[in-house]
Amino acid sequence: MLSVSVTTPRGAETIVECTIDSCTIGKSDENLIILQGWSIAKRHAAIHRRADGVHVENLDPKGATEVEGRPVSLYGPLKPGERIHICGYQLQVLDLEAASPPPPAPVYAAPVDAAPAAAEPVATAPVEAAVAVATASESEVAVPVDVARQQVWIGLLKRTHTELIKQMDLRRIDVASQSEDELRRNTGVMLEEIVRHDKTIPADFDRALLVKQVQDEVVGLGPLEDLLADDAVTEIMVNRFDEIFIERRGRLMKSGITFTSDQAVISAIERIVTPLGRRIDESSPMVDARLKDGSRVNAVIPPLALKGANITIRKFAKSKLHGEDLIKFGSMTATMLAFLRTIVEQKSNIIISGGTGSGKTTLLNVLSNYIPDDERIVTVEDAAELKLSQPNLVGLESRPANAEGKGAVPIRDLVKNCLRMRPDRIVVGECRGGEALDMLTAMNTGHDGSLTTAHANTPRDCLARVEVMVMMAGLDLPIRAIREQISSAVRFIVQQNRFSCGSRKVTHVTEITGMEGDMIQLQDIFLYKQEGFGADGKVKGRHIATGAVPDFYQDLAARGLDVDLSIFQGSEGRR
Incomplete structure (x- = not known):
């Protein structure tokens, strides 16, 4: 496991937790640590924990990775206090001790019929900082979910999403000319075909749930779709991509649902405001909007939002109140x-x-x-x-x-x-x-x-x-x-x-x-x-x-x- 502090050129600091002993850094969504900038490569660098300590590897021949101001291609082990510099960003590994046994698996809210946790670690799967799981309600109980299993699921979501985009490009599908219902129906058919031919999906994974979550991410509002469909939820508050609170029957509580990344939150915001002729970007980082059912939406993105893009949705009842x-x-x-x-x-x-x-x-x-x-x-x-x-x-x-x-x-x-x-x-x-x-x-x-x-x-x-x-x-x-x-x-x-x-x-x-x-x-x-x-x-x-x-x-x-x-x-x- 690695715990890395990331400080942006503007001075904002976040902590990224990597649940395995290796993580990559770059501008691509496939990286655990995503940095923004024209001079940053898609896969710029990597951090590895080995038996003798933590090492830094530069993955892009054209890019510069420095440790305390010295360019490196492979450096290690890192000493306490040493910082990694990449195009204005500063990274510091907070837990430099040698590799240790993994901590106990965290407890997530999941449906009672969820598949049992797998014990085998999968180090090759793409890793994200959080995973979308089902919303806790009266019919659900807390069950342990293996971190490695979560990483496999996130990898499947990202790979299926990427394959869907490729298929739509190959078939030259005109998305702009389709209504939302047509787009949802067509993407559903394509996703079912992709999942059916993907032999790498473990047998005990719910393929229908995989199709639904990718479809929600592409056409809808991602993990918020389940919360919007829950009549007992009256307010949804996304503080950051992995921190969502809800008001259920007048009570405030934390939801087990998360986005996969901060970019996924911004994509959901853009999907809400674009049809209304409104915009959200760095020059206009706040927006008020509404959903089709009349629910009120407020969104704020960095640099104003310090923890990451956030959304507040005040839901309206589906049936008109009298x-x-x-x-x-x-x-x-x-x-x-x-x-x-x-x-x-x-x-x-x-x-x-x-x-x-x-x-x-x-x-x-x-x-x-x-x-x-x-x-x-x-x-x-x-x-x-x-x-x-x-x-x-x-x-x-x-x-x-x-x-x-x-x-x-x-x-x-x-x-x-x-x-x-x-x-x-x-x-x-x-x-x-x-x-x-x-x-x-x-x-x-x-x-x-x-x-x-x-x-x-x-x-x-x-x-x-x-x-x-x-x-x-x-x-x-x-x-x-x-x-x-x-x-x-x-x-x-x-x-x-x-x-x-x-x-x-x-x-x-x-x-x-x-x-x-x-x-x-x-x-x-x-x-x-x-x-x-x-x-x-x-x-x-x-x-x-x-x-x-x-x-x-x-x-x-x-x-x-x-x-x-x-x-x-x-x-x-x-x-």
Whole structure:
């Protein structure tokens, strides 16, 4: 086994573990240690552990491999502290002691029907730092997996992938002209043929799984495909290629699934963003995007991401959620839902407030679908996530700058433009900057019933947040003028919180009743009263009506509409 510290020319350091006593270095994906640079060969150098110590070998006659500044062709044994220099990279072997027995095999999560571990070492198989294994779930147990067996599997994946590319080149298959379904079907047939004729695959290896994983890597999102298909997983967080965390039923846990390399993560990111007309590279190393099902994606690559390319995916439910689903989940009561439906139908301007991951967009989706079908709706989003079913609907999505730094269209410009599109309602996915001023202006100029979301922990904090966002518009407005705009534009704030157990609940339905002096006055209509946690770790509590009758309902009653005022008479809600 070898443990090698790799320091890039920029100073970033990573540790690479080699599970056998030999590893190669170069720019090709076949190497365990992959270095980038035009002067680095595909197989540039190698490190070997022998009986007398660790040796360095230069594999490229045109390339330079140095030890402490001295060019070498074969050097060893390395002394403690000696560094290997390759085109600006510095490598140091951390465990220079003589060869020792291999450590116990690590424990991975694998299906109960997984094949037993093989004991024979295979030193000739291509090696990677990590291996994709099945996701742990209730039907799986932890079983030991031989490291050498993992290396054989990774070698098969890479070799099969390479052979597929060769076959597609030989047959001159036009990938660009094929739909994703056609490409998946055709690659599946070719992979089955390749695997069927490969006599080197051990008999106890699952050939169908081999075909699936290579196909996912080529056409889909690699090992993330299984996590995306798991309905119990609500969030996927790739910190680096071999470190993936998931949120399953509100609980954060580490997944047993990994990518094969950092480049595989970047390839998955490019596969997500390219169809959307977005890009990610060193000049634009951050991107927001979405999957076909509407799931939200954020990705960051080096040099901004220090540990390697990372992805965060917030999954949306495959089936569209309705208000009744929120009642079933305990997010609100039937009385609260009926009230929220009424204020949406009767054109109240609403801000949905909450922290990150609290379910603001989900609630916005539910409430927006209560807008009557005979009204024209314009939605404005940073990354399109809303799923509305009304017939007269126009969706707008912001656009980042192109490679020349031009062509960006921010949300604020879209909000201004949608005022010229004759909307009855404007729905903004999230206000996070100067567009808040334009949204308030729209609410105050005949676009009643508009909805948006904002990041805040309480309704009062939401007002302060909106004030700050209005100031970000760049106009020197006095604070009283801003507050008067808010109090006249916004009628209700719906606060959604996420508790430590993962439960998401509507904790406040609050009405803005006007100004008193320089302060905006708030009146809570419904509240969530927390009563500790149950034996299962879930939060306990109940929704209650405060007894206050909203001024909005009194206005509806004065207009002769049939409204039920009894729902506000100090109801104890339901547990």
